[in-house]
Amino acid sequence: MDKTYDPHAIEQRWYQTWEERGYFTPKTAGDESYCIMIPPPNVTGSLHMGHGFNNTIMDTLIRYHRMKGDKTLWQPGTDHAGIATQMVVERQLEAEDKKRHDLGRDAFIERIWEWKAESGGNITRQLRRLGSSLDWEHERFTMDDGLSDAVKEVFIRLYEEGLIYRGKRLVNWDPKLHTAVSDLEVLSEEEYGHMWHMRYPLTNGQGHLIVATTRPETMLGDCAVAVNPNDERYKHMIGELLELPLTGRRIPIIADEEHVDPEFGTGCVKITPAHDFNDYAVWQRHRDEINISEQIHGGLINIFTVDAAIRDNDENEDELIPTKYIGMDRYDARKQIVTDLEAAGLLEKIEDHKLMVPRGDRSGAVIEPFLTDQWYVKIAPLAKPAIEAVESGKIRFVPDNWKNTYYEWMRNIQDWCISRQIWWGHRIPAWYDDEGNVYVGRSETEVRQRHNLDDSYPLRQDEDVLDTWFSSALWPFSTLGWPENTERLKDFYPTSVLVTAFDIIFFWVARMIMMGIKFMGEVPFHEVYIHGLIRDGHGDKMSKSKGNVLDPIDLIDGITLEDLLEKRTSGMMQPQLAKKIEKQTRKEFPDGIPSFGTDALRFTFAALAATGRDIKFDLGRIEGYRNFCNKLWNATRYVMMNVEGEDCGVGTPKTGYSQPTAELERSLADRWILSRLQKTKKAFTEAIEGYRFDHAAQAIYEFTWNEYCDWYLELSKPVLNSEQASEAAKRGTRRTLVRVLESLLRLTHPIMPFITEEIWQRVAPIAGVTGETIMHQPFPTARQSLIDEDAETEMAWVMQFILGIRQIKGGMNIAPGKPVPVLLANTSETDKELAQKHRHFLDFLARTESIEVLAPDDHGPESATALVGEMKVLIPLAGLIDKDAEIKRLEKEIARLQGEVDRIEKKLSNPNFVDKAPEAVVQKERDKLADSKKALESLQAQLDKIRQL
């Protein structure tokens, strides 16, 4: 074995072997099944840190359950990501100076499929690099045939039940992408703008009203001005007419208590029902009033094109829209209208004003409320059982508080606009005839058959596609074969847990719950584990524009500074930021990023996965865990060096491996490490079952480093290298050495699959374990019979003895390796026995030259002192010890003990404490006081003695 662990030499080789041998395929036998659905990444996307984290957690759970013997499936697949993917390809076309309409629908879609073929393997390749044990044989894609059938099936069933309908309403319109988007795809951010105060003259010549607006250009579509009916200033004017400036139209003053807040602005609100959600609601309440209903289009006046420019007038509209503004972009129109109002003396004032601006999450364009025909899912009937599923505990959120977020949204949920005016996605299975009738069906043929329409009858399919999340919502059952009633569906639905970050609770989790209950009659998963977001070292969100993105693959493989710079500054939306990013990157990674390997990355994710907390990704941590890999690697080297070709007391397949072949002797160290191992197994299992990956990682780290390596390996040396030690003792030590390591590897495998497999292959045969792969070995379970409290107590004595001597040496500047003579005073029978029995451990680890027990009344010569319980461990000062240093050391320790004694005495002298605290707690304090006092007296006497010298 190499001296240093090199992940590259092994990771990809092992992954390939696992995949080729079908180790990821769920086994067919077994009762318990365990299943996780991967949140399907964008098919043409690439892996980011969030994926890395998310998939590490899932793979850890999956590998754990697979080893536990469950019938385990991790379902892989990718998402077609409608708008996102279409935009990528449109950008490619742009580079060729083309638009999608130049190609036409079919050619454009063909082009996207080509792009998918080209880049679609990227993300699944990257998932493999992470070690994800996904069942690739059954990989699915949201637009493959099976899933498309599921989508149609769901659409048709919902339509036939009246839960999908088509309607003309205001939607969130993205004027850049020319599509409707759902409420969730609109992100509002505070921006600085203005509030324009405009005068609308009364037609009776009695003055004017002042309306305040942030969007003056929409005045062209006004149908009224609303005031609060209780507002004394305007009460008497309700019903009067105003002249809408620049248009010559007349609009009424109406009363609307619900919408108009007299305290805000001027208390007069212009009502533009086709371009504002609130105004639309006002219009719905007032549309029957004659002053509105008699207006053109009943007052519902759209003034925009799909680009959010001022539209032209239709026939019969006369000059509804003043010709002057036609064709102007909304912001140009705003400028012009403000100018014209000012010229007409109708502009009262302009104020600075902060407002929330809605933008499309993909395009960044300012979203326009726009009147269009769209398809909707009637959501309330679906939401109700989905809420109940969480209330009743059928679905549990971890951490629990996310259920509040879920309820909050589900209880206020609006109908879901599912149609998108793009080309890439599931085409809506609806056909229209020339009369405007709608036929919904699986195909045109089916529709014709069902409605007795012969082939000459003209039908055209709806141009729109479905929201990407419509197909994602079906993912937990569509991937398993639904609507067919497959074995996989029976085996794995409902799934066990969904693992995701909170940002898609609404987009995805809630919708899967609704659709799962609706179509499977059962929740899609029983638990939802919500993890935090990965941020950069400063706590900032990672983003291309900030230039602080880390690529998990770069952490695995390493990257040079030059390549990192290139990556961070190329293809930027805002190239002017490149300089700053370069500077910042050079500062943070002057030598690029070293290669840490997948296991170290995974261990880092696990170790940082405290519940419900975002992660500031700290390079120091991953470096530490790379070192941990190296530690494990080198521990193995040591073990191999000592067990290979030696008798480890392990049987053969014939004799049975676990049975010792010959007489064995287990040392204290053997019993101790076995006991500690059982407790570590317990701790790990509890942690994983409770989604505390940080605790699980910590348990392994501490056991491996602080117990197995720091103590046990060291303790094995005096046994294995001693000529006095019996063969039985050596055999016992070798057996323990190798078998503890073998267990530890299985325990660690779910988090660090590669290094554990590599090492296990070498260690397992020697440990007497057979199997092709660690992946399919049983997960270690704690054996109660090996928990040995006596050994732990005895070992604590040994450790304290050794630490005491090391502390003296450290404090006195004595080289750790220098052998020192040791005297023991105030010894009990047990002390004497232990000192005798474990002499070889003490000599080796504390480098003691001699150990002599003093007679009961002999206090020995002037010495440096350490306490082991009541026993004094003495190192004579003669020739070795710096008197002043020892005085200082003792004084410090005495001060600490004195503080402790004072504190406890005070506590115990408080009658309230003694009366009211539980007896056990009081007794504990009393014991502690007694111990501290004894130690204090002992050290004090020692100090006095040394001072007298």
Place this chain on the structure above:
RNA sequence: AGGCGCGUAGCUCAGUUGGUUAGAGCGCUACCUUGACAUGGUAGAGGUCGUUGGUUCGACUCCAAUCGCGCCUACCA
């Protein structure tokens, strides 16, 4: 405006139903190239747990208020 979360060592974070001297890693100091490992070993320094009150025999932990930070949801034209 409402909701959620966070504030513990220089940094990144643990701290289970209130009860040992509040822990770990990184960083720092000193010593050590000892036959697994310098991606290492040994010893050590470093915290009045954001602040203020309260409950309690006892508070990092529970309650209230307050300051600071972050996020989510809904928004007044």
